[in-house]
Structures are given as structure tokens and as C-alpha cells.
Amino acid sequence: MAKNLMIQGTMSNAGKSILTAGILRVLKQDGYRVAPFKSQNMALNSYITREGLEMGRAQVMQAEAAGIEPNVWMNPILLKPNSDMGSQVIVNGEVFGNREARDYFRMKKSLIPSIMKAYGELDSRYDIIVIEGAGSPAEINLKENDIVNMGLAALVDAPVLLVGDIDRGGVFAQLLGTIWLLEEEERARVKGLVINKFRGDKSILDPGLMQLYDKCGIPVTGVIPYVRLDIDEEDSLSEKLEQRTAAGRIDAAVIRVPHISNFTDFGMLEGCEGVSVRYVKSAGELGKPDLLLLPGSKNTMADLLWLRENGLEAGIQRLAGEGCRIMGICGGYQMLGSLLEDPEGVEHGGSLAGMGLLPVVTRFRGKKHRTRVEGNVGKLSGVFEQMSGTRAEGYEIHMGESTADEGCRCFADVTDCVTGQQYADGCVKGNVCGTYIHGILDSPELLKGMLEPLYREKGIQPGIYRDLQAYKQEQYDRLADVIRMHLDMEAVYRIIGLD
Missing domain, CATH: 3.40.50.300 (P-loop containing nucleotide triphosphate hydrolases)
Structure with missing residues (x-):
């Protein structure tokens, strides 16, 4: 005892x-x-x-x-x-x-x-x-x-x-x-x-x-x-979420939606030399980041409406058109799609147009999908090309299932660690990508593939990517x-x- x-x-x-x-x-x-x-x-x-x-x-x-x-x-x-x-x-x-x-x-x-x-x-x-x-x-x-x-x-x-x-x-x-x-x-x-x-x-x-x-x-x-x-701290009370200004040469902006979940997805990024991670709550704070991240959300449809009402959605769409690298994780991925449907009233009910930056339709269902996955990022091109083939692992936890248009490039090919099922995760279109994998940025190899092109563009000498577990x-x-x-x-x- x-x-x-x-x-x-x-x-x-x-x-x-x-x-x-x-x-x-x-x-x-x-x-x-x-x-x-x-x-x-x-x-x-x-x-x-x-x-x-x-x-x-x-x-x-x-x-x-x-x-x-x-x-x-x-x-x-x-x-x-x-x-x-x-x-x-x-x-x-x-x-x-x-x-x-x-x-x-x-x-x-x-x-x-x-x-x-x-x-x-x-x-x-x-x-x-x-x-x-x-x-x-x-x-x-x-x-x-x-x-x-x-x-x-x-x-x-x-x-x-x-x-x-x-x-x-x-x-x-x-x-x-x-x-x-x-x-x-x-x-x-x-x-x-x-x-x-x-x-x-x-x-x-x-x-x-x-x-x-x-x-x-x-x-x-x-x-x-x-x-x-x-x-790691409790979510809504973390001092990290109050960071508003960029001190590093590479400006990474995370959209702080009202129901933000799993902001720990960005912990590894926060430790990268020359990178500033700041949390944005209004269109006026958005600026011109080098990397824009949409986090998970416990209420994706409500948070998308919030983005629409306060002008952040228009700002995100503008940045996408200007070539800013944009990544959505879980709920953020769903928001980037073309349509969100909720016939069972799991979240908001009805249908809601997404941001239209990825050719993806999400339908919410009553059963939660939760598992751990492992695999590799697919063969990408353009601004994400250097991430191709890097390790993709973490966990999924979401109520919606997303379907990409036929021919759309997936983000990663993964295996469900609980069931053994293999499937394609996420979607990539130009300078916008989405994934359901929480913890995806904990991989030093993947993070290197994402950041080193930005380091080159900024003329910065890349730093050392830390071993997250040893650091913890x-x-x-x-x-x-x-x-x-x-x-x-x-x-x-x-x-x-x-x-």
C-alpha cells in the first residue's frame, strides 16, 4: 500500500x-x-x-x-x-x-x-x-x-x-x-x-x-x-500565451483561438535559435509572420466563426496569398478546409464554409478518434519540400473526419499504433498544409526541414535542434x-x- x-x-x-x-x-x-x-x-x-x-x-x-x-x-x-x-x-x-x-x-x-x-x-x-x-x-x-x-x-x-x-x-x-x-x-x-x-x-x-x-x-x-x-503548463493559464511580440529573426505566429487546445505542440519550436513564437488574438496583432500556425481547438466551428468576426480569417487568407507558410494542426487543419459539416450537432450544428485554403471537407461525428500514429511525411514540393520523408509521429484526438479532394497531396503516410491501420494524413496545397498529428513539431528532423529554408532566406546560421526528451x-x-x-x-x- x-x-x-x-x-x-x-x-x-x-x-x-x-x-x-x-x-x-x-x-x-x-x-x-x-x-x-x-x-x-x-x-x-x-x-x-x-x-x-x-x-x-x-x-x-x-x-x-x-x-x-x-x-x-x-x-x-x-x-x-x-x-x-x-x-x-x-x-x-x-x-x-x-x-x-x-x-x-x-x-x-x-x-x-x-x-x-x-x-x-x-x-x-x-x-x-x-x-x-x-x-x-x-x-x-x-x-x-x-x-x-x-x-x-x-x-x-x-x-x-x-x-x-x-x-x-x-x-x-x-x-x-x-x-x-x-x-x-x-x-x-x-x-x-x-x-x-x-x-x-x-x-x-x-x-x-x-x-x-x-x-x-x-x-x-x-x-x-x-x-x-x-x-509544460496548464493551457489557458500559461504565460507563454501572453507573448505578443517577435524578438527573433524568424517570426512564428500562433493564432490564439478561444478554445485553443494542445498549445504544447509548439514547445519544440519555441526552443529553436532565432525563432520567436508569439500568440495572436486580433487582426491588428497579426503582422507579416514568416510562419503562421493554427492550433487545435475544442470547438472548431465556434472558433472559426470567431476568426471570421474579428477579421483574423481575412488576414490569414491574405497571408496565404502572399506566400506565408501556413500550417494547421487538428482543428486548425479543419478550419483551413473548404467546408465543415455537423449534421449530428456535435459542435455547432449545420454547415459552415471553411477558409478555402485546402481542398478538404470535414464532417463531425459523435465518436472521437484518438490514437497514436507513426510514419513519414510524403513527397512534398515548394516551400515544404525539405520536409519530405521526415519522421511524422504523435497522437490524434478529434471528433471530425476530413476528406481531401481526389489527387490532393497528403501531408504524411502513417500507421495507427493501436489498430495497425495505415492511412494518409492531412493535406498540402502550395504554401498551406494541414495535419491531424499533435506533437508533429517535436521531431527535430521535421522541424529542420521546415525551418532551414527560412534560415537561408534570412541569412541566419541554423542552430542545433535539441533532443526534446533529454531537454525535458x-x-x-x-x-x-x-x-x-x-x-x-x-x-x-x-x-x-x-x-
């Missing part, structure tokens, strides 16, 4: 995900078999496992930090918002259905057996489980049906570290207010407080830490400095160094019960 520790926060984006990953990495370095767990995650940044099942990307990052393969046991419930009032509900990696917020709130306790089964699978295989909460445990209007914060802590008898974000200000009120809003038995679970994202001289903070202890009787276990590490491991080790230096790991071991 595994020991456990739960990381809860005073709010969203307090740093729970990264702190969980850092503690997992330290424990792994110290010789323990460790695993992450989050009973319910709300995010559009998802991932497909080897078995073809869907889970939240944050737990994938944490699994990488723990040195283990991601599994849906680590995130049994995933909510993918598809409107302001509702989400697609994923249970144990498969679509459970769409639910309005009120309906999900009423039924979520019925998912406790699924949560406990997943936790039990990890419990039987690992020494320590580090659990991440969601939002805040002090949402008193939600407490009755809580399955992700103190409700889960009670189910699995977990001690808690409570994290507050000092960078936003008011961290003492965050921590103390949260403690005071907890029930007595919940308060007893909180064994330590952590102040995150601190900048400055800690000695100035020390008097406040003493007063905080006097008021609640819970010690501050660590003050974590504000550090910049290149580690280096970042996790750096995170562990920060945790060891600024979190009282002896106290953490005692809290876990390993003293």
Missing part, C-alpha cells in the same frame, strides 16, 4: 502542478517508485496514451518527472470545456458525454468508484502517490460534492500541503482565509504551508511567516522562488534542485510518514 501526499492550492495557477512534479522528481531521485494523481482535471491540453486513451497533459508532465509512462489511472476524470457553461467529460480515458456545469455538479459523486479504482491501481504499484488538487479547497459552495480537494483527501487519507501564490499579492490572506474556511477535520489535514513564486529578500518575509504561524498554528514548509523553467529531463532535474533548496524535504518526509 502506497503512502501519499496531497498538494492543494489557494487558487488556480498557484503552482500546484509544478510543485507536484518537483516533489515527484526529488522522491524519484531518492530511490522511490512514485506516481502522480489528480482525480479531476479541467483542461484542453490533453494527451493520448499508448492504449489510445485520453488524459490531462499536466499529469503526463508529472509522470515524466517521476520517470514513468503516463496512464489514465493518473487522471481518471478530464473535463474539456466546450462552452462557457459546459464540458466534454472524459472518464478513464473515454468520452462519457457532454454535460452542462449544473448537471455535472449533480452527478459527479457517482464517479467516485471510477476515481477510487484508478487510485487503487496506482496504490498497488508505487511506493508514494503525490496527489494534485484543483482550484481551491475553500470553494464553500462546491464543498458538498467535492471529489478533488478535501473530499478526495478524506477518501484516501492524505496529508496536505497548501500552496499560495505570492506573485499575485495577498498571499497571507490567501493562506489564512483558506485555512479558516475549512472544517476542523479538513484543517487538521493541512500539515504545511508553501509560499510560491517569491521574488526578493526572504528576510523581509520572515516576520510575516511567524505571524502566520501564530494565527493558524501550521508551519511554513517552504518559500519557493520565482524561477523560469521550460516545463534536464528541466525536471533543475526543478528538483529548486525544491531541495527551498522546500523542507525533511519535513515533507515526516508528513508523508517516511521519517
Whole structure:
């Protein structure tokens, strides 16, 4: 039976995900078999496992930090918002259905057996489980049906570290207010407080830490400095999405649609020397990029209408006519086509004209296609010619199926890693290409084929394309160094019960 520790926060984006990953990495370095767990995650940044099942990307990052393969046991419930009032509900990696917020709130306790089964699978295989909460445990209007914060802590008898974000200000009120809003038995679970994202001289903070202890009787276990590490974040809250200006010679613009998903597709590109990746929300920000990228979307038709209404669609079409290299991934690929049809009302209902940049028709269906694929880019010409024959691998996750006109050049020939089926992926026409493969830009070989013609045009010496997996491991080790230096790991071991 595994020991456990739960990381809860005073709010969203307090740093729970990264702190969980850092503690997992330290424990792994110290010789323990460790695993992450989050009973319910709300995010559009998802991932497909080897078995073809869907889970939240944050737990994938944490699994990488723990040195283990991601599994849906680590995130049994995933909510993918598809409107302001509702989400697609994923249970144990498969679509459970769409639910309005009120309906999900009423039924979520019925998912406790699924949560406990997943936790039990990890419990039987690992020494320590580090659990991440969601939002805040002090949402008193939600407490009755809580399955992700103190409700889960009670189910699995977990001690808690409570994290507050000092960078936003008011961290003492965050921590103390949260403690005071907890029930007595919940308060007893909180064994330590952590102040995150601190900048400055800690000695100035020390008097406040003493007063905080006097008021609640819970010690501050660590003050974590504000550090910049290149580690995958939760989607809608990532600072990366606020990048608006181009600092590098090669300007890569990503359209930040309202329902953007899997922006981690561009992480490798962000690390390329001389390349600036910026996120565009309006026609005025578009400019004249060298490379334009349309990301995945949880609601392709709604996001296409948004592009149409705010003038970005016209700007994208103008850039296509001027010869700008344009790549659409998943929902972005669908938008580039000629027509989107939704006869079953999976997204928006009805039909909607696409941007008309690729000869492709997409029809939405109720069944989600999710798998991992591997193969090679086809024989391309023009601005994408150097990508020909390069490695194409990643994962697919989409509700629509796209059909290209006969004779249209496909982007890649791939094999479904789950079923073994072989098929053509995507479409290329001139300086516009589309693919369903998330993670396609993680291939150094493919990225080189895309960027080196641009390097030549700009007169830039190409840089070295990093080994993504080795780079990630280096970042996790750096995170562990920060945790060891600024979190009282002896106290953490005692809290876990390993003293």
C-alpha cells in the first residue's frame, strides 16, 4: 500500500502542478517508485496514451518527472470545456458525454468508484502517490460534492500541503482565509504551508511567516522562488500565451483561438535559435509572420466563426496569398478546409464554409478518434519540400473526419499504433498544409526541414535542434534542485510518514 501526499492550492495557477512534479522528481531521485494523481482535471491540453486513451497533459508532465509512462489511472476524470457553461467529460480515458456545469455538479459523486479504482491501481504499484488538487479547497459552495480537494483527501487519507501564490499579492490572506474556511477535520489535514513564486529578500518575509504561524498554528514548509523553467503548463493559464511580440529573426505566429487546445505542440519550436513564437488574438496583432500556425481547438466551428468576426480569417487568407507558410494542426487543419459539416450537432450544428485554403471537407461525428500514429511525411514540393520523408509521429484526438479532394497531396503516410491501420494524413496545397498529428513539431528532423529554408532566406546560421526528451529531463532535474533548496524535504518526509 502506497503512502501519499496531497498538494492543494489557494487558487488556480498557484503552482500546484509544478510543485507536484518537483516533489515527484526529488522522491524519484531518492530511490522511490512514485506516481502522480489528480482525480479531476479541467483542461484542453490533453494527451493520448499508448492504449489510445485520453488524459490531462499536466499529469503526463508529472509522470515524466517521476520517470514513468503516463496512464489514465493518473487522471481518471478530464473535463474539456466546450462552452462557457459546459464540458466534454472524459472518464478513464473515454468520452462519457457532454454535460452542462449544473448537471455535472449533480452527478459527479457517482464517479467516485471510477476515481477510487484508478487510485487503487496506482496504490498497488508505487511506493508514494503525490496527489494534485484543483482550484481551491475553500470553494464553500462546491464543498458538498467535492471529489478533488478535501473530499478526495478524506477518501484516501492524505496529508496536505497548501500552496499560495505570492506573485499575485495577498498571499497571507490567501493562506489564512483558506485555512479558516475549512472544517476542523479538513484543517487538521493541512500539515504545511508553501509560499510560491517569491521574488526578493526572504528576510523581509520572515516576520510575516511567524505571524502566520501564530494565527493558524501550521508551519511554513517552504518559500519557493520565482524561477523560469521550460516545463509544460496548464493551457489557458500559461504565460507563454501572453507573448505578443517577435524578438527573433524568424517570426512564428500562433493564432490564439478561444478554445485553443494542445498549445504544447509548439514547445519544440519555441526552443529553436532565432525563432520567436508569439500568440495572436486580433487582426491588428497579426503582422507579416514568416510562419503562421493554427492550433487545435475544442470547438472548431465556434472558433472559426470567431476568426471570421474579428477579421483574423481575412488576414490569414491574405497571408496565404502572399506566400506565408501556413500550417494547421487538428482543428486548425479543419478550419483551413473548404467546408465543415455537423449534421449530428456535435459542435455547432449545420454547415459552415471553411477558409478555402485546402481542398478538404470535414464532417463531425459523435465518436472521437484518438490514437497514436507513426510514419513519414510524403513527397512534398515548394516551400515544404525539405520536409519530405521526415519522421511524422504523435497522437490524434478529434471528433471530425476530413476528406481531401481526389489527387490532393497528403501531408504524411502513417500507421495507427493501436489498430495497425495505415492511412494518409492531412493535406498540402502550395504554401498551406494541414495535419491531424499533435506533437508533429517535436521531431527535430521535421522541424529542420521546415525551418532551414527560412534560415537561408534570412541569412541566419541554423542552430542545433535539441533532443526534446533529454531537454525535458534536464528541466525536471533543475526543478528538483529548486525544491531541495527551498522546500523542507525533511519535513515533507515526516508528513508523508517516511521519517
